[in-house]
Amino acid sequence: MAISKEEFDLFRKFIKEKCGITLVEGKEYLVENRLTVLMIQSGAETFTELYKLVISDNTLAAKVIEAIVTNETLWFRDNSFFELLNGKVVPWLVDKAKRSKVRIWSVASSTGQEAYSVGILVNEACIAVGNPALKNKFEVIGTDISPSAIFMAISGRYSQLAMSRGMRKEYLEKYFKKDGAAYELDESIRSMVQFKKMNLLDNLIGLGSFDFVMCRNVLIYFSDEIKRDIYSKLHKNMNNSAVLVIGATESSAAYTDDFTQRSIGGSVLYTPKGSTQSVGLETSIG
Amino acid sequence: MTTREDILDGLNNIAEIPTMPEVICKVDEVMNSSSASAASVADIIINDPAITLKVVKLANSPLFTRGRRIDDVRQAIVQLGFREVRNIVLALSSVNMMRSVNNIDHKKFWQHSITVGFAMKALAKFYKKSDLDEEFLSTAFTAGLLHDIGVLVFDQFFPELYQDVLDSAVEGGDEPLDGLELQELGITHCEVGGIILARWEFGIPIVDSVLNHHSPESASEGKMLAELLNIANFICNNQGITNGTPLQSLGFSDLAWEELGLSLDDSREIIESVRVEAEKSQVLLSLSGS
Numbered sequence: 051m052a053i054s055k056e057e058f059d060l061f062r063k064f065i066k067e068k069c070g071i072t073l074v075e076g077k078e079y080l081v082e083n084r085l086t087v088l089m090i091q092s093g094a095e096t097f098t099e100l101y102k103l104v105i106s107d108n109t110l111a112a113k114v115i116e117a118i119v120t121n122e123t124l125w126f127r128d129n130s131f132f133e134l135l136n137g138k139v140v141p142w143l144v145d146k147a148k149r150s151k152v153r154i155w156s157v158a159s160s161t162g163q164e165a166y167s168v169g170i171l172v173n174e175a176c177i178a179v180g181n182p183a184l185k186n187k188f189e190v191i192g193t194d195i196s197p198s199a200i201f202m203a204i205s206g207r208y209s210q211l212a213m214s215r216g217m218r219k220e221y222l223e224k225y226f227k228k229d230g231a232a233y234e235l236d237e238s239i240r241s242m243v244q245f246k247k248m249n250l251l252d253n254l255i256g257l258g259s260f261d262f263v264m265c266r267n268v269l270i271y272f273s274d275e276i277k278r279d280i281y282s283k284l285h286k287n288m289n290n291s292a293v294l295v296i297g298a299t300e301s302s303a304a305y306t307d308d309f310t311q312r313s314i315g316g317s318v319l320y321t322p323k324g325s326t327q328s329v330g331l332e333t334s335i336g
Numbered sequence: 337m338t339t340r341e342d343i344l345d346g347l348n349n350i351a352e353i354p355t356m357p358e359v360i361c362k363v364d365e366v367m368n369s370s371s372a373s374a375a376s377v378a379d380i381i382i383n384d385p386a387i388t389l390k391v392v393k394l395a396n397s398p399l400f401t402r403g404r405r406i407d408d409v410r411q412a413i414v415q416l417g418f419r420e421v422r423n424i425v426l427a428l429s430s431v432n433m434m435r436s437v438n439n440i441d442h443k444k445f446w447q448h449s450i451t452v453g454f455a456m457k458a459l460a461k462f463y464k465k466s467d468l469d470e471e472f473l474s475t476a477f478t479a480g481l482l483h484d485i486g487v488l489v490f491d492q493f494f495p496e497l498y499q500d501v502l503d504s505a506v507e508g509g510d511e512p513l514d515g516l517e518l519q520e521l522g523i524t525h526c527e528v529g530g531i532i533l534a535r536w537e538f539g540i541p542i543v544d545s546v547l548n549h550h551s552p553e554s555a556s557e558g559k560m561l562a563e564l565l566n567i568a569n570f571i572c573n574n575q576g577i578t579n580g581t582p583l584q585s586l587g588f589s590d591l592a593w594e595e596l597g598l599s600l601d602d603s604r605e606i607i608e609s610v611r612v613e614a615e616k617s618q619v620l621l622s623l624s625g626s
């Protein structure tokens with residue numbers, strides 16, 4: 051059953067109130083797809099009826115939130131981003147690792163593809179510079195609010211469908227073992243990454259300082275006020291010489307002036323104001 | 337009449353839906369009485385020579401015990417405990433139910449079901465509140481063993497309708513099985529399982545947990561069991577121990593995980609425990625002749 055504009059608005063307002071996440075116009079299909087089964091299960095015949103049940107039933111409300119807020123996650127999903135990582139950021143981090151420990155944070159890591167993707171690139175870069183053991187100087191942390199997503203990430207096992215979403219053949223062959231219908235990631239990469247349960251609305255100081263933070267397409271779901279709060283927290287969790295990357299369609303400009311925006315090869319990176327680091331960032335537009 | 341009504345009507349009229357194995361009814365009856373002893377439980381089991389032989393063989397398997405050699409059922413009960421022997425007898429008896437399957441891999445189905453049963457008990461070690469008694473753990477095993485019985489009923493008694501569900505599952509990508517059943521048939525294997533287990537006169541917590549194992553938030557009297565089932569079932573699927581249908585749940589209930597007080601720091605150890613339980617179920621299944 052198709053969701054009407056009015057029904058979409060009802061759920062949009064509900065999600066905004068409950069978790070501060072804004073569903074933009076055009077996400078009707080997402081709400082419709084993810085709530086159809088809940089609608090049938092609850093005995094509702096329309097999305098309006100489902101909404102009426104949701105506002106008086108906390109359990110059903112939790113299910114609706116869980117269904118809508120779940121993200122899809124991909125491997126090396128944005129080629130220009132991973133080219134930037136591979137060509138600039140990872141070599142810089144590997145160079146840094148020769149002198150000190152390097153900490154990387156995948157914010158809202160979901161089922162782990164981004165964190166593990168970076169782990170693979172770091173491992174490859176360490177081998178390329180003739181020092182495979184350098185990878186032991188890296189600590190990659192993935193945080194997410196969902197225990198289920200974190201458990202799946204820790205298991206390091208992915209379906210054929212999950213693998214088809216952006217995993218390169220060369221890395222699949224090198225780092226994954228087929229086990230029945232699943233692909234299991236090699237321990238050499240799994241051991242580089244730790245996953246922790248974390249709500250971005252909570253205090254994040256305990257996570258410590260990072261050299262590289264990926265917060266891509268996470269904040270788009272949050273209200274402006276929460277965006278401001280989270281950018282401020284990210285800044286506090288970054289070393290002075292650290293780098294932040296956000297989604298290709300995102301900009302932090304309206305929410306924080308803690309960062310300098312730097313453009314490189316069509317991608318945008320952010321560094322803390324007054325940062326002295328250099329990733330070979332040719333152009334500063336901040 | 338809708339497909340759902342057809343299926344409900346069919347369930348009421350199908351004479352061949354098996355009853356609970358007699359040996360289990362008797363064992364449960366004795367175990368629930370105050371005079372339960374190794375001898376009284378053994379007396380019931382030895383009336384079934386095939387089961388007796390399998391129980392003794394299993395009791396000597398290194399995965400189940402590292403004790404001295406066991407020669408009879410009574411020693412097996414002393415070595416493994418009443419409840420473990422009862423669980424083994426239930427599993428061995430259940431595997432022989434509804435054997436004429438159509439679209440489902442019978443062996444995979446029971447490998448999954450027995451492993452979920454054992455995993456329910458294994459997970460208990462990781463609770464924050466691990467004050468669960470032996471009786472609860474035995475109930476947990478039963479719920480785990482029989483949680484997908486609705487799948488087997490669909491497959492045996494409504495094979496053509498269920499083939500349509502499985503076909504749409506293959507085409508549909510990562511849609512959960514119960515969602516597809518609901519869309520295609522108007523009824524899920526969870527509900528059918530609940531109906532069958534109620535007919536077999538299992539207690540309300542077991543029926544409630546099986547009914548809600550994909551939506552533990554909706555469970556009431558069997559809530560803790562349903563939460564455990566939801567997580568044990570997911571971990572088995574995640575480890576490739578699936579029930580023979582092409583699609584599985586995509587994750588477990590976050591609320592269930594939080595309410596049980598499980599810790600993500602234990603994830604790797606939990607996975608390892610479930611793998612050991614899978615080996616146990618493999619041994620058990622090999623003895624059943626499947």
